[in-house]
Amino acid sequence: MDGILTPEEKAYCRGLEALRKKDYSVADKEFRACAKLYGDSRGFNIMTRAAGLMAALQQEKVKISKLENHIRETAENGEETIVCRQISEESAG
Amino acid sequence: MIKTETINRLEDRLAHLIGGVLAKKESQIDFLIGLNQLDDILISLHEGQPVIDDLTRFLSRYRAWPEDGNLDSSQRKRLGVFLNSLNQELVNRHDTDHFKLAEEIREWAQRLGTGSLKLIFKSSGEQASLADRFYSLLRRESEEMNILLTERGHLLTCLDDILNSAESKNDRMYQHLAASLIYFLKLEGYKTDPYIKRLSRLKEDK
Numbered sequence: 001m002d003g004i005l006t007p008e009e010k011a012y013c014r015g016l017e018a019l020r021k022k023d024y025s026v027a028d029k030e031f032r033a034c035a036k037l038y039g040d041s042r043g044f045n046i047m048t049r050a051a052g053l054m055a056a057l058q059q060e061k062v063k064i065s066k067l068e069n070h071i072r073e074t075a076e077n078g079e080e081t082i083v084c085r086q087i088s089e090e091s092a093g
Numbered sequence: 094m095i096k097t098e099t100i101n102r103l104e105d106r107l108a109h110l111i112g113g114v115l116a117k118k119e120s121q122i123d124f125l126i127g128l129n130q131l132d133d134i135l136i137s138l139h140e141g142q143p144v145i146d147d148l149t150r151f152l153s154r155y156r157a158w159p160e161d162g163n164l165d166s167s168q169r170k171r172l173g174v175f176l177n178s179l180n181q182e183l184v185n186r187h188d189t190d191h192f193k194l195a196e197e198i199r200e201w202a203q204r205l206g207t208g209s210l211k212l213i214f215k216s217s218g219e220q221a222s223l224a225d226r227f228y229s230l231l232r233r234e235s236e237e238m239n240i241l242l243t244e245r246g247h248l249l250t251c252l253d254d255i256l257n258s259a260e261s262k263n264d265r266m267y268q269h270l271a272a273s274l275i276y277f278l279k280l281e282g283y284k285t286d287p288y289i290k291r292l293s294r295l296k297e298d299k
Contacts, residue, residue, distance in 0.1 A: 003132035003133070003135045003136040003139075004132055004135065004174060004175060004178060005128070005129060005132045009129075010129055010132065012125070013125045013126055013128065013129035014129065016115075016122050016125060016126060017126050017129075019111060019115065020115060020122070020126075022108075043114065043118075046110070046114060047111070047114055050107050050110055050111050050114075051111070053103075053107055054104065054107050054108070054111070057100050057103055057104050057107070058104075060100055061097070061100055061104075064096065064097055064100070
C-alpha cells in the first residue's frame with residue numbers, strides 16, 4: 001500500500017528539500033516530475049526555472065573548470081593528455 | 094575569465110532569488126518536508142520495514158509541531174490524517190516499542206487539537222477479532238502497570254491512581270485494569286470494599 005501523499009506531491013517535497021540543500025540538479029529533476037500538478041502556480045514556476053538555470057550554470061562551471069585545468073596542463077607540460085583532449089572535444093561539440 | 098565572471102554573477106543572483114523564495118515560505122516548506130518524511134515512514138510501515146528509529150527521530154525533531162502557531166487549520170487537519178494512519182498501523186504491530194510510539198502519536202493528536210484517535214485493531218486486512226482487542230488491552234495495561242509501579246511501588250496506591258484515571262479519562266482500559274486489580278487483591282486477602290464501591294459508582298455514572 002502507498003502512503004497518503006501522491007507521487008507528484010512527494011516529488012514537490014523532495015524538490016523543496018533539494019533546493020534547501022542547494023542540490024539544484026536534483027531539485028530541477030523533482031520539480032519537472034510534478035510540473036503537471038503545480039505548473040499553474042507562479043511561485044512554483046519561478047522556483048523550477050531558477051533551479052533549472054542553477055543546475056545548468058553549475059554544469060557549465062564544471063566544464064570551464066576542466067577547460068582551465070586543460071589549458072594550465074598544456075602550458076606547464078606542453079602536451080595534452082587523452083583526458084584533456086576529450087574535454088576539449090566535448091567543449092567544442 | 095569573462096565567461097566565469099558572468100556565470101558567477103548569474104549564480105549569485107539566482108541564489109539570492111531562490112533564498113528569498115525559500116525564506117518567504119520557510120514554515121510552509123518545513124511542514125511539507127516533515128509531512129513527506131511522515132509519509133515515507135508510513136510507507137515503510139505498510140511494507141513491514143523497521144521504522145522505530147526514524148519515527149523516534151521525527152517525533153524528537155518536530156516535537157514543537159502540535160503547539161506551533163504557524164500551522165494553519167488545513168495543515169493541522171492534514172497532519173491529523175497522518176497521525177491517525179500512523180496510530181492505526183502502530184497499534185496493530187502488537188509489540189511494546191510500537192505501542193509506545195502509538196501512545197506518543199495519540200498524545201500529539203490531542204495536543205494538536207484534532208480530536209483523540211481511536212484504536213482500531215486489525216489483523217492481516219480483516220476486522221480485528223475480539224481476541225486481538227483483548228490482547229491489545231492487556232498489552233496497554235501491562236505498560237501502564239510498569240509505569241505506575243516504578244512511580245508508586247505498592248499495588249494499592251497504583252489502584253487508587255488507576256481509579257482516579259478511570260474517573261477523569263474516557264478510556265475503558267482504566268476500568269478494566271481497576272476491576273482486574275481489585276479482584277486480584279481480594280484473592281490475596283486485602284480489603285477491597287471501598288474500591289469496589291468507587292468502581293461501581295463510576296460504572297453507574299458512565
